[in-house]
Amino acid sequence: MSSGIPASSGLHVAIIPDGNGRWAVQRGRPRRAGHRAGAEAIRRVVDAAADLGIGHLTLFAFSSDNWERPAGEVEALFGLVRQFLLEQAPHWVGRGVRLRVIGRRDRLPTPLRAAIASAEEATAAGQGMQLRIAVDYSAREEILRAATRFYTTLEISQEAFGRMLARLSHTGESFPDVDLLIRTGGEQRLSDFLLWECAYAEMIFSKKLWPDFGEADLEEAIREYHTRPRRFGRLQAEKAG
Ligand code: IPE
Ligand code: IPE
Ligand code: MG
Numbered sequence: 001m002s003s004g005i006p007a008s009s010g011l012h013v014a015i016i017p018d019g020n021g022r023w024a025v026q027r028g029r030p031r032r033a034g035h036r037a038g039a040e041a042i043r044r045v046v047d048a049a050a051d052l053g054i055g056h057l058t059l060f061a062f063s064s065d066n067w068e069r070p071a072g073e074v075e076a077l078f079g080l081v082r083q084f085l086l087e088q089a090p091h092w093v094g095r096g097v098r099l100r101v102i103g104r105r106d107r108l109p110t111p112l113r114a115a116i117a118s119a120e121e122a123t124a125a126g127q128g129m130q131l132r133i134a135v136d137y138s139a140r141e142e143i144l145r146a147a148t149r150f151y152t153t154l155e156i157s158q159e160a161f162g163r164m165l166a167r168l169s170h171t172g173e174s175f176p177d178v179d180l181l182i183r184t185g186g187e188q189r190l191s192d193f194l195l196w197e198c199a200y201a202e203m204i205f206s207k208k209l210w211p212d213f214g215e216a217d218l219e220e221a222i223r224e225y226h227t228r229p230r231r232f233g234r235l236q237a238e239k240a241g
Contacts, residue, residue, distance in 0.1 A: 005052055005219060006226045012056035013049065014178045014194055017042060019185030019209030032076045037211035039080045043088060048215035050095055050129045052222060056176060057131050060193050064104070064138035078108065081135060082115040089119040096128030103137030132175065139195035165196060180225045184210045202228050
């Protein structure tokens with residue numbers, strides 16, 4: 001672990017890696033080139049997160065609303081995700097990283113579905129960083145699906161609902177709430193990402209475009225996170241009484 005960073009093994013960090021298209025346009029290149037550079041940044045940041053000892057990491061790769069983009073861009077994105085998973089899975093196995101993909105699978109191209117299944121299976125025994133990549137993901141859709149099934153359950157509680165949500169997201173088991181949400185690209189919104197899980201997330205918005213985001217930026221975000229008092233509606237310890 002890097003020196004000077006407080007222990008982060010209990011943290012769930014979520015990232016909305018935005019700005020690939022603008023990065024490419026600024027360089028007079030096709031948006032696809034931005035997504036390629038974005039995949040490279042994801043590779044670096046996943047490694048950096050594991051080096052920092054972060055316990056849980058969720059990355060937004062493709063939102064259900066991203067289907068509204070031109071077919072060629074969607075196809076390029078899916079191709080990149082597939083290639084990324086095939087390349088990284090053996091590396092993650094070596095690092096003890098476990099991958100789960102959340103979101104809908106039924107609309108994805110068959111080769112991508114196969115790559116997801118194979119990467120999940122290969123990394124299933126990973127006891128290190130728990131990595132989730134969201135593909136064809138919509139938080140509202142997941143919440144709605146969980147709600148429609150939920151009325152048959154006997155235990156009605158936020159915990160039980162959270163477990164149901166996690167099961168529907170193909171994770172099989174529950175994932176902790178998000179502690180820190182990072183979004184690059186300058187926009188300050190959630191764009192339908194982890195709405196339930198971000199109830200008390202600290203948020204850091206970076207103006208950097210995603211392909212320019214690196215290890216040092218992640219470290220800086222974690223450092224800032226550790227300076228923020230989290231109260232969850234209570235009073236700070238020293239002010240209680
Ligand atoms: C984020 O970059 C990647 C995906 C949404 C898949 P964008 O493609 O949204 O990049 P900008 O926001 O247009 O720059
Ligand atoms: C959010 O980015 C989705 C991903 C990064 C995968 P978008 O670029 O799609 O979000 P909006 O349209 O700016 O809200
Ligand atoms: Mg965008």
